[in-house]
Amino acid sequence: ADVKGDVARLEKWQEALAAAKGNLGAYLILYRLTIAWGWQPEAEALLQVVAKSFPGQTWAHEGLVRVYQAQRNGKGLHDILGVWQQQQPEVRRLQNDWALMDMIVEPVPGWNRAKQMAEDLYKNEPSNVYFATGCALAYAQAGRTKEAVEIVGKFKPEDRRFPLRAPYLAYVYAQGGMAKEAREQLALMRFLKFYKEEIQLADLARKQAEQIEQHQAEIRRLTGATMLSPSESPPAAGAAKQ
Numbered sequence: 001a002d003v004k005g006d007v008a009r010l011e012k013w014q015e016a017l018a019a020a021k022g023n024l025g026a027y028l029i030l031y032r033l034t035i036a037w038g039w040q041p042e043a044e045a046l047l048q049v050v051a052k053s054f055p056g057q058t059w060a061h062e063g064l065v066r067v068y069q070a071q072r073n074g075k076g077l078h079d080i081l082g083v084w085q086q087q088q089p090e091v092r093r094l095q096n097d098w099a100l101m102d103m104i105v106e107p108v109p110g111w112n113r114a115k116q117m118a119e120d121l122y123k124n125e126p127s128n129v130y131f132a133t134g135c136a137l138a139y140a141q142a143g144r145t146k147e148a149v150e151i152v153g154k155f156k157p158e159d160r161r162f163p164l165r166a167p168y169l170a171y172v173y174a175q176g177g178m179a180k181e182a183r184e185q186l187a188l189m190r191f192l193k194f195y196k197e198e199i200q201l202a203d204l205a206r207k208q209a210e211q212i213e214q215h216q217a218e219i220r221r222l223t224g225a226t227m228l229s230p231s232e233s234p235p236a237a238g239a240a241k242q
Helices: 003-019 024-037 040-053 058-071 074-087 092-105 113-124 129-141 145-152 163-175 179-187 196-226
Strands: none
Touching (some): 024 040, 040 074, 058 074, 074 092, 092 113, 092 196, 113 129, 129 145, 129 163, 163 179, 163 196, 179 196
């Protein structure tokens, strides 16, 4: 490898980047160069600069979303969606995508901005299954499990069988004490790749489902130990022998 050549090229690129400050046309030229050279980190950095400095250049935001989706980079996707939805607060899809990512990338049990946004979106458009999923997750994380389960209970069967929705529904069901339904959702995840944060959400659902099943098994064991079947019942006191 031509190490000296690579170092010299990087130095020239850094000089050009500094000279291009604030110039969209120059940024575009540099971006094309990074793509031609296969410089992924530098290309990503340029997209970040353009996205934050030029809100109207949504190709940069879209490019970063594609990069982070391909990498399954939840934190990166969360951050660029945060920038984008602040620049275009009227776009509900961006609000929902950011709120959903915020709840899994930076989960908190209390009520926060992301949860409030998810609830507002759902109340404004309750028939939107994506908004409903976000609100159900918000309620489940905040301990409002009955409301969360009620929301997903309204989903059409095909919406409940959508694999990419599975980690979220599994968590909602598990928090609502519905181990069987949580297991069904977890099974839908077998053949797809998910973000690390979605896998962590599914792991929480799996652990909760296991606890529910163990508790149910213990109840059955105790109940079986204290209740005799009719064939096991002793003869009534004083019954005459035949």
